[in-house]
Amino acid sequence: MSAPLLSIRDLGVAYGEGASRRFVLQDAGFDLEAGHVMAIVGESGSGKSTLVRAVAGLTTPATGQISFQGVRLPALGKRSKAMLHGIQMVFQDPGASLNPRHAIRAVLEEPLIVVGKLDSPARRRRVEELMDLVHLDHRLLDLRPAALSGGQKQRVAIARALAMEPRLLIADEALSALDFANQDKISALLLELKSRLNLAMLFVSHDMRSVRRMADQVCVVQNGRIIEQGPTAEVLYHPRTAYTQLLLAAALNPAAALADARLSAVLEAGGAVTDEVLAGVMEIIRADARMPV
Ligand SMILES: Nc1ncnc2c1ncn2[C@@H]1O[C@H](COP(=O)(O)OP(=O)(O)OP(=O)(O)O)[C@@H](O)[C@H]1O
Numbered sequence: 001m002s003a004p005l006l007s008i009r010d011l012g013v014a015y016g017e018g019a020s021r022r023f024v025l026q027d028a029g030f031d032l033e034a035g036h037v038m039a040i041v042g043e044s045g046s047g048k049s050t051l052v053r054a055v056a057g058l059t060t061p062a063t064g065q066i067s068f069q070g071v072r073l074p075a076l077g078k079r080s081k082a083m084l085h086g087i088q089m090v091f092q093d094p095g096a097s098l099n100p101r102h103a104i105r106a107v108l109e110e111p112l113i114v115v116g117k118l119d120s121p122a123r124r125r126r127v128e129e130l131m132d133l134v135h136l137d138h139r140l141l142d143l144r145p146a147a148l149s150g151g152q153k154q155r156v157a158i159a160r161a162l163a164m165e166p167r168l169l170i171a172d173e174a175l176s177a178l179d180f181a182n183q184d185k186i187s188a189l190l191l192e193l194k195s196r197l198n199l200a201m202l203f204v205s206h207d208m209r210s211v212r213r214m215a216d217q218v219c220v221v222q223n224g225r226i227i228e229q230g231p232t233a234e235v236l237y238h239p240r241t242a243y244t245q246l247l248l249a250a251a252l253n254p255a256a257a258l259a260d261a262r263l264s265a266v267l268e269a270g271g272a273v274t275d276e277v278l279a280g281v282m283e284i285i286r287a288d289a290r291m292p293v
Pocket of ligand 1: 015016024042043044045046047048049050051
């Protein structure tokens with residue numbers, strides 16, 4: 001069998017120096033096949049972004065290894081062009097990730113100039129192709145990002161990432177800043193691109209609805225460790241851990257959202273999610289279930 005597109009083993013990331021050095025990700029490992037979507041879910045501060053930023057080379061791991069297309073990835077500065085181009089990222093806030101002074105045409109042309117393979121007319125055609133891929137009207141090319149809606153801006157951010165012809169797209173909360181209708185449209189677009197371009201994705205999300213829709217696999221992160229992973233249906237419908245059950249419950253009802261907030265507060269205060277904390281949180285949910293409606 002051929003090697004997976006992305007393979008992560010024993011990955012650990014630490015922040016801080018000396019006595020304040022702290023591992024925020026430990027022993028993380030999984031494989032992702034070409035054309036597959038892996039959702040990364042977990043509480044705020046659990047280490048989801050740290051994990052995907054390490055894959056993108058934006059954070060240097062303290063331990064472990066990341067292999068991409070069968071080759072072990074070095075630190076960012078030592079990555080080949082093919083490695084850099086092969087992994088692209090889309091962030092939460094499309095407004096902040098697009099240069100406000102540039103028209104959309106320049107935003108999309110910039111990565112093509114960096115790659116340096118195409119002359120000016122070919123770049124023009126490629127920019128239009130990229131707009132077609134994300135279903136945006138060519139007339140938007142002459143506008144600046146501020147003139148676009150949130151959904152349109154996120155489409156441009158996706159098109160810019162696709163300019164490098166990546167094999168892996170990392171979407172870190174890429175739907176979170178969008179309204180409900182746009183979340184659906186952009187997740188539909190990502191799914192279309194996945195099958196059209198055989199694109200693999202790491203999809204970081206708080207939203208179980210889009211996870212269910214988008215992901216082939218789910219990986220659950222708690223306190224910097226992957227505590228559960230498997231096919232989406234298995235993890236979402238037969239969660240093995242109380243933590244995953246809570247995450248799912250939090251997505252479904254407001255009392256659980258309260259419990260979710262309680263957990264976040266514990267984590268933000270530097271505490272650990274012990275069985276005792278979980279029991280307290282489950283009590284909030286049970287109490288809510290006993291309330292007359
Ligand atoms: N550059 C940094 N320096 C020090 N600590 C950091 C840094 N980046 C993240 N952390 C800490 O690492 C932990 C994991 O953060 P991370 O952003 O990966 O979590 P997350 O699950 O993506 O959270 P969210 O869902 O809120 O984005 C947190 O405790 C965070 O405060």
